[in-house]
Amino acid sequence: MLISAFKRLSLLVCSALLATSVQAVTVQDSKGPFSLDYEPKRIVVLEFSFADALASVGVVPVGIADDKDKNRVLPAVRDVIGDWQSVGTRSQPSLEVIASLNPDLIIADISRHEAVYDDLQKIAPTLILPSRRETYQDNLKAAAIIGKVVGKDTQMTERLAQHQQFMDAMAAKLPAKASVQFGVARADALFLHTDDSYAGGVIQALGMQTPASDRDDSAYRQTSLEQLLAINPEYIVVGNYVHPSIVDQWQNEPLWSLLQAVSHQRIFQVDPNVWSRCRGVMAAEHMATDLARIFAKS
């Protein structure tokens, strides 16, 4: 009698446990397995790429680390999200503002926020994924993980498939295998985004290539005019953070006219914020549209 009651009880407990574990989502983030057994309603994101991922499945975060400048968030993402509370800079977000928002999920960047991971965990469950320095492929994987965690797995899978179609359609409009080099120009330096960078990955996803150079190193490389001439890309896409930038100054130099992109008038300007700071499905589509527009003109 007692034993059978005990058996029944333990069965009940087991089934209850099973029920919750069916609801819980478990994914692998940069720190290992991450589980969540509810659908998060108040999400704080600490990088733009995460806001992009949420917006692409129609989820609205309550807080974004936007460097206190709402214009840094991709316009298309802003349209979906509407208004949000700024939680400070991406490099040092204000933990007290994050706590004051009572979030039930925080999405943080392993490269910027690993040092405060434990503190963030005390505020709310924290999903930590790569964002800064991530490649195009890394970003798609991160978006898929975010989709699972916020309970929008099917929508995200659909959205990613739709993104793939969009990129393929854009690629058809663009010259295959053309060598396109993107760089951001400051007042005193030009940084080229090579094929390991996010922008480089988008260019490759569109069936084009970033020019190879003899120097193997990082994704973002400071380049002089002479080094740029040695690479000599067919197309140059520049995002000027300021005017006059170093590229504006170079236009008076004799070497500048030797660049094939200059002699064929294949040098174009894009929004440096979108191309350099924003990453994500919607940002990549923005970049692809930029390129299609540029190539239609040239």
Added chain:
Amino acid sequence: MNAQRFFPLAIVLLIALSLANLLFGAVSLSLPEVWQGLFLGSEQHFTVYEYRLPRIFLAMLVGAGLALSGALVQGVIRNPLASPDVLGVSHGAGLAAVFYMTYFSGASTDWLPEVALAGGILAALVLWYLCGVHSSAIKLAITGVALAAFWASCIDFLMLTKPLEINNALLWLTGSLWGRGWPQLQALLPWFVLTPIALGLSKYLNLLDLGDDCATSLGISPQLLRLLSLAIAVALTAACVSICGPIGFLGLVAPHLTRKLVGGRHQALLPATMLTGACLLLAADLAARTLDPPIELPAGILTAIIGAPYFLWLLLRMK
């Protein structure tokens, strides 16, 4: 101002600043909210207990530690413009940290304090090896400055060749209390067993002010005293810098300001300078958090904004 009036005033200021640090920030709290926040279950528990409170203690300790090291170095080198930076400790720690961030970018940031600590102490050992035990104060200072410049140029070289890591490295190099909490406080606290030893040296440091010959004839060994004080200064600086990054000018300004207020007697100067340092860093961190919320500025920028003009003013007056 004499020492009798300085200490009560400084302690009142310290308490007021701590209270202000608890109340104000990106989110301002009322006194009852702060009180409730100290206990588990309150809505403000994270902000008050996990975030602001440890940061206040940390600001006090780091401020006091850097200021004490500064006073010790100034006492030993007998030059009011000297500071722990002269020994190249913070630059050595900075170099180790930047090297770690650039070449082990995948590695966990948990090890950063240990790496920086090792770098700081290593830099001091190099200085000691180059100068030897019997060197004069001025040789020590000049070699230290040269070494510091060398470490600083190595940092620049690393950041120029690996521009990708610049952001994180620069952030660390300006010195900040952001994201530091109880674990860091726990790591730093043991180093402060050195403070009583330093305070115990006050009497002998006064004798050193009379010159090496006088000090020797009064029965102390200047070399040994110098070595001991510098070792304490190096250990404290390296420990503080390893946690918060090199917070600029604090080790220079705090002892100097205090010397003006309470005089050069080390019995009063050393504890007073610790209070000044703690107050300065608390004020800097309060400003860093409240100037433009929710943006958190690194506290090191604030101390540099106050410190650099003060240093220039000192230089001009010394002519």
